[in-house]
Amino acid sequence: MAADLIRICDPDDVRIAEFRNIRERDLTGREHRFIAEGTVVLRMLAAAHSRKDAFAAEKILLLENRVAGLSEELSAFPTDVPVYVASAEVLDAIAGFHLHRGVLALGRRLSCSEPAQLLETLPERSLVVAACGISNHDNIGAIFRNAAAFGADAVLLDETCCDPLYRKALRVSVGTVLKVPYARGGAITDNLSALVEAGFHVWALSPSGSTDVRDIPTAPRVALATGTEGAGLPQDVLERFDTARIAQAPGLDSLNAATATAVALYQIAAGQGRI
Known part of the structure; x- marks a missing residue:
């Protein structure tokens, strides 16, 4: 006891x-x-x-x-x-x-790192999820669960994302919010810029992405940017960074934010030999 x-x-x-x-x-x-x-x-x-x-x-x-x-x-x-x-x-x-x-x-x-501080602690080969505007607690929790399942090293949440320590988000994550290092704050553009400065190749997930997620090339440091359902990632993000899409049957414009993140993470993690 x-x-x-x-x-x-x-x-x-x-x-x-x-x-x-x-x-x-x-x-x-x-x-x-x-x-x-x-x-x-x-x-x-x-x-x-x-x-x-x-x-x-x-x-x-x-x-x-x-x-x-x-x-x-x-x-x-x-x-x-x-x-x-x-x-x-x-x-x-x-x-x-x-x-x-x-x-x-x-x-x-006990401690709350800024995004740039968290990036300094990551290994040479790293996989990071950068989320923008995820206000649904179920999606936040599921994104953390996906990150843990596919061996992501960290999650960066911009200032418009909800707190992953909200009771429901924590429960949906099956506690992985307490395992996967994360930082919350700043604008998505600032967080992605910090990732680039730290040597990450940023891929912005979008239904209209130019590259199939199955064709994302292997790299030592990869960051997957994911946005909210409906609006998705801001247009300036999609114009600035390489974009990736998930192939799917006709008749539906996109997947649930957490589901799409899981599919893309699986592909990237497999390429990096994490799974």
Whole structure:
């Protein structure tokens, strides 16, 4: 066990105040804190906490009947991380809805690198995803999951992307937001310029791209720029950088942003020998 279990009987107990009404509000942006939900994300938070580089766990809140099955996950946390338990009735009153997973944790981001700073830490052979305008939390979470699956070294999010530490995005990512290094901020053009200066060949993903993703040449450093559904990447980005498209059957103009990113990442990662 990470620590002795502490029973919570009152939904208004100040010790678990950060977990209240998490459907209506989110801790993202509040002193870099966030809510991790579910067993898999809890496991990823434990791994991130042990690395002591970017994230830390502050406290855990569990449904009482989930404790026995989480002994391995809980043992991965140090004993100074308090573990609170509550009945289903109390836990639902705390969360503000029926929390069927019964697993919550409060985490904190310890360091927030600027895009240029993050690029300085990457290896000589690198693969980076540069996202622009992704405001859908499902897409953000899925992009991180794709990045982890295909061995990407980092994700750069421009200032118009939503925070990947939003509870739903973190859950959809199956906790990979806590694993794949990322930076959020700046305009997409500035982020792509920083990538070029760092020796990356930037490919802008677009349904009208000039090169099939299967024909993207292998290079030591590759960055895939992906935009939001509908508008896609800004026109100045498409005019400045090489563009790539995903071949598909007639009758549909594009794929979901996260799906398109996955297909392109697969092709690039295969070319670099990552998978």
